[in-house]
Amino acid sequence: MSAKRITVAIDGPAGAGKSTLARRIAGKLGYVYVDTGAMYRAVGLWALRAGVALSDMHRLEQLAREAQIEFVSGASTIVLNGEDVTEEIRAPEVSDAASKVAQIPAVRRALVDKQREIGESASCVVEGRDIGSVVFPDASVKVFLDAEPDVRAGRRAREVDLPVEVVTGQIAVRDARDRNRSESPLVQAPDAVYLDTSGMSIDEVEQAVLKIVRDRTSNGKERTH
Numbered sequence: 001m002s003a004k005r006i007t008v009a010i011d012g013p014a015g016a017g018k019s020t021l022a023r024r025i026a027g028k029l030g031y032v033y034v035d036t037g038a039m040y041r042a043v044g045l046w047a048l049r050a051g052v053a054l055s056d057m058h059r060l061e062q063l064a065r066e067a068q069i070e071f072v073s074g075a076s077t078i079v080l081n082g083e084d085v086t087e088e089i090r091a092p093e094v095s096d097a098a099s100k101v102a103q104i105p106a107v108r109r110a111l112v113d114k115q116r117e118i119g120e121s122a123s124c125v126v127e128g129r130d131i132g133s134v135v136f137p138d139a140s141v142k143v144f145l146d147a148e149p150d151v152r153a154g155r156r157a158r159e160v161d162l163p164v165e166v167v168t169g170q171i172a173v174r175d176a177r178d179r180n181r182s183e184s185p186l187v188q189a190p191d192a193v194y195l196d197t198s199g200m201s202i203d204e205v206e207q208a209v210l211k212i213v214r215d216r217t218s219n220g221k222e223r224t225h
Helices: 018-029 036-050 057-066 092-101 105-121 131-135 149-160 164-180 202-216
Strands: 007-011 032-035 069-071 078-080 124-128 141-146 193-196
Touching: 007 018, 007 131, 007 202, 018 032, 018 124, 018 202, 032 036, 032 069, 032 105, 036 057, 036 078, 036 092, 036 105, 036 124, 057 105, 092 164, 105 124, 105 131, 124 131, 131 141, 141 202, 149 164, 193 202
Parallel strands: 007 124, 007 141, 032 124, 141 193
Antiparallel strands: 069 078
């Protein structure tokens, strides 16, 4: 019998450092890195390119279901319908479109189906806003990554090369939208480990999460209590 597949779910608000951490953890463990936010960004990008209104729920659901989204093992590359869109999906207008697209229940269901397909095929590190609570409620390991709003804004400002005041406003809007949407809002799963990274370096966060993974798994197999 093959070893049980492990799913490490990392949730948290915008700018908490989920992507950087998940990428590093996946690399250390040899798991597939699944950036769910990038999936919504990919659909948002396709909608913008196709001139689809972000209020057209039926058409956006079609795009989400038709989208061929792939992650390249060992890299942070995301491929949409055969095209590398890694850089394009980080544009501010795509971020805004992605947040709006993510509020549509049918789009979320379509992408959750795709995320679960990936999780069923390989051990993976999945990050987003509803992974431990909705997408993988039975995940082997759940971590809720957080940081003070000003810390998150500073991190994101450096990533996108925008004034921190501008990013602070953007993050406040994103937080409100993510926490208050009716479908799969941003919440900490009851069995997730809460980790405030405000005063931590990325190396310290990585070590803390690897310890959490080790505490809940053993030799690639989920521990039995």
